[in-house]
Amino acid sequence: MSETVYPVPAQWRDSAVISADAYETMYxxxxxxxxxxxxxxxxxxxxxxxPTQTDNSSFHKADFAINWFEDGVLNVAAxxxxxxxxxxxxxxxxxxxxxxxxxxxxxxxxELHAEVCKFANVLKDQGVRKGxxxxxxxxxxxxxxxxxxxxxxxxxxxxxxxGGFSPEALAGRLTDCDSSIVITADExxxxxxxxxxxxxxxxxxxxxxxxxxxxxxxxxxxxxxxTAGRDFWYHALAAxxxxxxxxxxxxxxxxxxxxxxxxxxxxxxxxLHTSGGYxxxxxxxxxxxxxxxxxxxxxxxxxxxxxxxxxxxxYGPLANGATSVMFEGVPNYPDHSRFWQVVDQFKVTxxxxxxxxxxxxxxxxxxxxxxxxxxxxxxxxxxxxxINPEAWEWYNRVVGKGQCPIVDTWWQTETGGHLISPLPxxxxxxxxxxxxxxxxxxxxxxxxxxxxxSGAAEGILAIAKSWPGQMRTVWGDHERFFQTxxxxxxxxxxxxxxxxxxxxxxxxxxxxxxxxxxVSGHRMGTAEVESALVAHETVAEAAVVGxxxxxxxxxxxxxxxxxxxxVPSEALRKALIQWVRHEIGPxxxxxxxxxxxxxxxxxxxxxxxxxxxxxxxxxIHSLGDTSTLAxxxxxxxxxxxxxxxx
Ligand code: PRX
Numbered sequence: 001m002s003e004t005v006y007p008v009p010a011q012w013r014d015s016a017v018i019s020a021d022a023y024e025t026m027y028x029x030x031x032x033x034x035x036x037x038x039x040x041x042x043x044x045x046x047x048x049x050x051p052t053q054t055d056n057s058s059f060h061k062a063d064f065a066i067n068w069f070e071d072g073v074l075n076v077a078a079x080x081x082x083x084x085x086x087x088x089x090x091x092x093x094x095x096x097x098x099x100x101x102x103x104x105x106x107x108x109x110x111e112l113h114a115e116v117c118k119f120a121n122v123l124k125d126q127g128v129r130k131g132x133x134x135x136x137x138x139x140x141x142x143x144x145x146x147x148x149x150x151x152x153x154x155x156x157x158x159x160x161x162x163g164g165f166s167p168e169a170l171a172g173r174l175t176d177c178d179s180s181i182v183i184t185a186d187e188x189x190x191x192x193x194x195x196x197x198x199x200x201x202x203x204x205x206x207x208x209x210x211x212x213x214x215x216x217x218x219x220x221x222x223x224x225x226x227t228a229g230r231d232f233w234y235h236a237l238a239a240x241x242x243x244x245x246x247x248x249x250x251x252x253x254x255x256x257x258x259x260x261x262x263x264x265x266x267x268x269x270x271x272l273h274t275s276g277g278y279x280x281x282x283x284x285x286x287x288x289x290x291x292x293x294x295x296x297x298x299x300x301x302x303x304x305x306x307x308x309x310x311x312x313x314x315y316g317p318l319a320n321g322a323t324s325v326m327f328e329g330v331p332n333y334p335d336h337s338r339f340w341q342v343v344d345q346f347k348v349t350x351x352x353x354x355x356x357x358x359x360x361x362x363x364x365x366x367x368x369x370x371x372x373x374x375x376x377x378x379x380x381x382x383x384x385x386x387i388n389p390e391a392w393e394w395y396n397r398v399v400g401k402g403q404c405p406i407v408d409t410w411w412q413t414e415t416g417g418h419l420i421s422p423l424p425x426x427x428x429x430x431x432x433x434x435x436x437x438x439x440x441x442x443x444x445x446x447x448x449x450x451x452x453x454s455g456a457a458e459g460i461l462a463i464a465k466s467w468p469g470q471m472r473t474v475w476g477d478h479e480r481f482f483q484t485x486x487x488x489x490x491x492x493x494x495x496x497x498x499x500x501x502x503x504x505x506x507x508x509x510x511x512x513x514x515x516x517x518x519v520s521g522h523r524m525g526t527a528e529v530e531s532a533l534v535a536h537e538t539v540a541e542a543a544v545v546g547x548x549x550x551x552x553x554x555x556x557x558x559x560x561x562x563x564x565x566x567v568p569s570e571a572l573r574k575a576l577i578q579w580v581r582h583e584i585g586p587x588x589x590x591x592x593x594x595x596x597x598x599x600x601x602x603x604x605x606x607x608x609x610x611x612x613x614x615x616x617x618x619x620i621h622s623l624g625d626t627s628t629l630a631x632x633x634x635x636x637x638x639x640x641x642x643x644x645x646x
Contacts, residue, residue, distance in 0.1 A: 004389075006396075006429040012405060016425020017291045023426035023436075030439040037439070038468065042069060042276075044283055045319070046083045048249045049073035051276065057466035059486050059493060067253055068277035068468045075247035076256055076279050077120075077153035080318035081113040082247065089113075092323045095297065096142050097342045099189040099329035104345075107142055109321070112149075117245035119143075119150035122237045126213050128181060130155035130248055133258065135179040135211075137161045137170060137197060139188030140328040143217045143234070144304045145314050147183045152256060152275075155248040159258040159270070162305025163188050163195055165585040167203035173260050174208040177270055177475055182211055183234075185219040191333040198224040198231075252276025258475045259307055261413040262525035263484060264496070264514035270475030271307075271413050278416050279319055281469025285417040285438060286316030289407050290350050291379060291424050299325035299342070300352040300381075306522070307413040308383055312352060316417065331357050336364040340372035340399075351399070352381035352409075354521035355391050359551050362394045369398050379424055381407045384521025385553045386509050392431035410434035410509050412495065413523070414485070416469025419443070420507050433506045440467045445501050450489040460513055461499035462492040515609070517546035517554045522587050529556060529590065532583035536576060538566045543599050543607050547592065547616040555591035557616035559599060559638070568595035592616070592643045598634040600626070611635060615642055 013019060018026070030037045038054040051072030058065055084093075089110040096105040107115070128134060134156045138144040144160075151158040161173050174182070182205075188195035198216055202225065205211055216226070217234040226233075256275045260268040286292060298317055302308035304326075317324040325346055331339050339361065343351060361368065380400050382392075387408055396406055405424035411417060420443065422435040429435065437443050442464040445457045453459055470493070474481040488494045498510040512518065515526045526544040533542035541561040549555035560576065562568060573593045581589050600608045614623050620639050626632050 004431060006405075006431075008425060008428055009403075009405065012425045016423070017293070018288050018423045018426050020426040023423055026439050027437075031442070034440065038068075041284055041439075042072070042280060044287070045074060045079050045276070045280055047072050047074045051252060055466060057470075059466070059491050061482065061486075061490070064482055064486065066466050066470055066472050068466070069252035069280075072252040072276050073249050074252065074276055074279075075153065075250055076275050076315070077116060077149045078247040079279060080149060080152075080315065081109060081116060084109045084321045085113060088321050091321070093318060094142050094145060095323060095325045095346050097325065097327045097329070097346070099192065099333065101334065101338070101341065105142060112142075112146070114243040115142075115146050116149040116153060117243045118238050118241040119146045120153040120245040121241040122215065122234065123150055123156060123181075124154060124245070125237065125241065126181060126215070126232075128154065128156050131255070132156045132181070133159055133177045133179040135159045135161060135170075135174055135177070135182045137163060137182060137184045137201060138217070138304070139163055139185050139190070139195065139197065139219055140303055140326060141185065141217070141219055142326060143185070145326065148257075148304070148310070148314055149318075153245060153247050155250050155254065157255045157258060159260070160305050160310070161260070162303060162585075163197055164305070164587055166582055167200045168207065168583050169585055170200060170204040171207035172267060173270075174204060174210055176260070176267070177258050178210045180210055181213045181215065183215045183217070185217040186224045187220040187222055189220060189328060191330040194220060194222065202227075250275045253472070255472075257310065259310065259413055261307075262516060262523045262528055264516050264525060265527050268525070268528070269477075269480065269484070271471045272473045272475050273416055273469075274472050277468030277470070279315060281417040281467065282311040282316035283319035285421075285469075286312060286322070287320050288423055288438070289409060289418050289421050290352070290381065292317075292320050292322055292350075294321075296322060296349045297325065297346050297376070298322050298350040298352075299327070299346070299348045301327055301331075301339070301354070301357065302352075302383070307416075311417045331361055332364075335368070336361060337368040337371055340369050340374060343374055343377060344372040347376040349376055350379045350381070351377055352383060354384040355382055355387040356385065356520040356552055358382070358387070358391045358395050362391060362398075363551070366398050374399060374401065377404050379407065380404045381409060383409045383411075385518045386511060387432060389431040396431075405429060408432075408434045410497075410507070414471045415467075416471065419463065419467070420509075430506055433502075433508045435506050437507070440465070443499070443507060444492065445499060446489055446492070456501060456503045458500040458510070459498065460489070461495045461497045461507075461509070462489050463495065464492055466493075517556065519549075519554055519556060519587060520552045524556065524588055528584060529558065529580060529588055532580045532588070533558060533560060533576065535583065536579050538562050538572060539576070540564075541599060543609065543612055544590070545609060545613045545616050549591065556588065557592045557594065557643075558590040559594045559596045559612060561596055561599060594638070594641065594643050596638055596641070598631065598637070600634050600638070601630050602628055603630045605630075612638075615639060618642070618644070
């Protein structure tokens with residue numbers, strides 16, 4: 001890993017929202033006087049009742065609880081909209097760039113406020129009440145943001161399901177949170193292709209029976225089947241809806257949303273975030289990490305179906321009164337300069353994307369970047385996976401012209417927002433390092449036995465104390481929440497990531513230490529792909545591991561043992577790949593199907609994944625001890641038939 005250090009540029013030292021001195025002072029205060037620090041930070045929100053309490057959390061089994069600002073009352077949507085109307089009602093809140101470059105929309109804060117109120121009234125008319133779950137399965141159009149905010153306005157809990165997930169995956173999520181309503185669109189548009197969202201909802205509703213209402217936003221206008229009495233066009237309902245909708249007063253600890261994410265075992269978990277702490281965290285980190293200033297045009301390329309879209313397309317920027325760019329398309333359509341055209345066109349100042357996109361665009365060459373005017377950019381960000389120093393250097397040199405700091409933000413769906421990240425005016429950068437913890441974040445590096453390592457060290461990354469944006473529970477399974485995150489290392493939040501801390505106290509995330517893989521910045525549980533594979537009629541057993549992939553970071557390597565009467569073939573390989581796409585969605589497409597007559601198992605029948613990982617990584621000379629295997633010859637066959645990265 002590179003150890004080049006990029007000092008804070010002189011112009012940033014003097015003008016940034018947080019300077020180096022301020023970082024040190026504020027970090028110390030967040031540690032030594034947290035109550036006062038958080039009461040002060042709470043002032044960045046508008047409260048209906050200002051909290052007098054701050055942290056009331058314990059990670060220990062006996063009194064396990066996570067609570068912040070418990071006596072505070074607020075409304076998240078009012079914080080994102082109403083409070084800006086006097087000062088910036090006519091400022092764009094959302095600048096929308098369509099998949100087709102000729103399509104764009106500008107929505108001011110005043111317009112967004114009116115649209116959200118209308119949407120909220122539509123939901124109320126459909127019987128949605130405080131605490132009800134509303135599933136949102138939408139393309140990246142402004143109505144998606146409006147739907148989120150409409151739920152927040154009336155206190156309904158939204159559960160956004162990424163539009164790339166299959167009907168099966170959608171059905172599982174609908175059932176898990178017992179959602180009675182789905183908001184979708186006729187179709188989505190990505191890279192010039194239509195995504196059959198409404199048809200997928202129809203297929204999902206054949207599998208899941210909680211839903212009684214489907215609200216359909218018109219996006220492409222193509223014909224889609226509508227079930228009378230169940231499906232309604234949004235524009236028809238909205239035509240009669242008022243633009244006046246009072247914001248529901250919510251306790252700080254009332255739920256705001258559920259977002260499903262993959263874990264190392266079982267089905268995806270419904271991560272629950274609440275209102276006060278989450279919004280405070282999204283707003284504070286957006287302001288400090290992106291050095292948000294009036295006049296900025298801020299663009300986070302994430303889809304609203306992921307936590308990055310929740311915290312850094314919608315809630316963080318809108319809470320701060322920012323202008324947030326929302327992008328429907330993909331980086332390489334109509335051509336490889338699309339990102340840079342959008343930057344040029346909207347004069348984007350702050351650009352936040354994933355390393356996988358940077359690597360893919362880097363491969364296409366600099367000319368695609370150079371044909372656009374990127375002089376508006378002042379800050380770049382990276383999220384979702386470790387950024388390799390080559391991609392970092394390219395991002396810095398070709399996109400940032402050596403003038404824009406890069407904030408490499410480490411966080412998770414569970415954390416609500418950034419936990420470890422540079423602050424551009426305070427932190428010297430090291431390519432590949434997420435650098436330092438933010439205020440109130442106390443990371444620890446543990447050895448396998450849970451001992452806290454001091455100084456320069458490498459091990460498991462844990463967080464010692466709660467922070468306001470932390471998830472509060474797994475929907476419907478509080479015990480699973482405790483077991484997953486707090487049981488392995490008592491008294492600490494276990495992140496699932498490994499990390500190294502260097503002699504300057506900089507953190508370097510080394511990747512997941514559990515059975516989660518990170519494909520193009522998207523989290524995928526190997527167990528989910530395995531259960532999709534074994535659900536196929538030809539498959540007896542499957543084991544899935546990550547493999548290095550030049551663009552995606554990690555690819556999906558699947559070892560498959562067929563039933564005794566089945567014969568491996570190219571056709572079957574393709575059929576299995578299709579099957580997984582159908583069961584989960586295109587993001588779970590296996591890169592490799594390795595037909596394996598047998599899998600390495602211990603004598604007690606446990607699959608030795610360590611060996612499978614090494615083979616997939618091509619590290620066949622460091623397989624370690626195989627003597628405990630029931631049948632060591634299995635490994636030789638696997639090594640012989642190893643499939644190289646396609
Ligand atoms: O492994 C870490 C990786 O992504 C995981 C979280 O994924 P998810 O919940 O989908 O959230 C993605 C958006 C934050 C982490 O456990 N990860 C995320 N950001 C980084 C990262 N790994 C290294 N560096 C990062 N900046």
